Amino acid sequence: MGPELNTSLLAAKLREKRGDKGLRETAKEIGGVSAPTLSRIEKGNVPDVDTYLRICKWLEVSSDIFTNTKSTSSSPNEEEYINFNIHLRADKELKPSTVNTLIKLINLSYADETNP
Amino acid sequence: MRTGDLIKGFKTKAEKISINLRRELGLKPHSPLCAFDLANFLDIEISDPLSAGLSVKEANSLMSSNSGWSAMTVDRKTMPKVIIHNIKHSASRQQSNIMHELAHIICEHPFPEIKIINNKPLPLRNYNPQYEAEAEWLGANLQITRKGLVWCGYQKMKTEEISEYYNASIQMVRYRLNITGVKKQLKYF
Numbered sequence: 001m002g003p004e005l006n007t008s009l010l011a012a013k014l015r016e017k018r019g020d021k022g023l024r025e026t027a028k029e030i031g032g033v034s035a036p037t038l039s040r041i042e043k044g045n046v047p048d049v050d051t052y053l054r055i056c057k058w059l060e061v062s063s064d065i066f067t068n069t070k071s072t073s074s075s076p077n078e079e080e081y082i083n084f085n086i087h088l089r090a091d092k093e094l095k096p097s098t099v100n101t102l103i104k105l106i107n108l109s110y111a112d113e114t115n116p
Numbered sequence: 117m118r119t120g121d122l123i124k125g126f127k128t129k130a131e132k133i134s135i136n137l138r139r140e141l142g143l144k145p146h147s148p149l150c151a152f153d154l155a156n157f158l159d160i161e162i163s164d165p166l167s168a169g170l171s172v173k174e175a176n177s178l179m180s181s182n183s184g185w186s187a188m189t190v191d192r193k194t195m196p197k198v199i200i201h202n203i204k205h206s207a208s209r210q211q212s213n214i215m216h217e218l219a220h221i222i223c224e225h226p227f228p229e230i231k232i233i234n235n236k237p238l239p240l241r242n243y244n245p246q247y248e249a250e251a252e253w254l255g256a257n258l259q260i261t262r263k264g265l266v267w268c269g270y271q272k273m274k275t276e277e278i279s280e281y282y283n284a285s286i287q288m289v290r291y292r293l294n295i296t297g298v299k300k301q302l303k304y305f
Contacts, residue, residue, distance in 0.1 A: 085191035085227040091184030108169035
């Protein structure tokens with residue numbers, strides 16, 4: 001398991017559509033997102049799910065457009081939820097490298113359970 | 117923290133929980149409560165990134181000051197829950213981090229779901245404002261009860277002394293004094 005979100009592309013699309021508009025005005029248009037959050041995402045940080053979906057809606061694109069892998073399933077836009085049973089105390093937006101390491105840590109924690 | 121996300125009655129409930137847990141541990145309502153002791157009492161393991169299996173390089177990167185990470189609770193089906201926390205934070209911040217995670221467990225907040233798109237998990241998390249507000253409030257309350265602050269006021273303790281007594285940061289003490297109304301009530305502070 002590893003992160004597949006193309007944060008550079010997301011940041012670029014966000015900046016492109018924002019154009020000369022200020023962050024505050026753009027955040028208001030997107031709704032439910034703050035200007036500082038947008039700034040951090042434009043710098044490449046990973047947003048939380050709610051923020052990500054709001055941005056995709058504003059960009060008028062599908063939520064899978066920023067993932068790197070091609071779908072091999074019969075339904076390319078199929079979305080599933082699984083429960084990793086984790087509470088996380090961290091900044092709302094995280095650097096991709098931090099997210100990578102957290103995913104590895106989560107995997108290690110669950111590996112303890114399957115290989116005690 | 118947006119206290120507006122807290123449901124009516126939660127603050128009173130949080131104070132009751134904090135006092136009851138102290139009572140169960142043989143402590144007085146105003147006593148300091150160590151987060152590690154509380155975790156042990158609740159049968160929750162405490163770990164750190166290195167002990168959990170990350171390499172030294174990965175653990176140091178995760179715990180660096182610019183990573184933005186403080187702690188994480190992992191709920192496992194056949195083993196106790198484990199809180200993995202940033203041991204490079206100050207002692208008082210570690211207390212606050214662990215109390216926050218314990219608060220999520222005590223409140224029985226459901227664990228968030230991770231979204232999968234195109235059969236790959238996205239490294240995104242669901243941020244629930246109400247649950248986060250409750251964990252922030254209860255976590256702080258577990259660290260310093262309202263009764264404790266009133267007691268400290270009667271003892272004429274300074275903010276720095278309260279901070280040391282509860283192993284809490286000065287900011288946490290000031291926050292609790294303001295948000296509980298004790299500062300206004302006692303006028304001492």
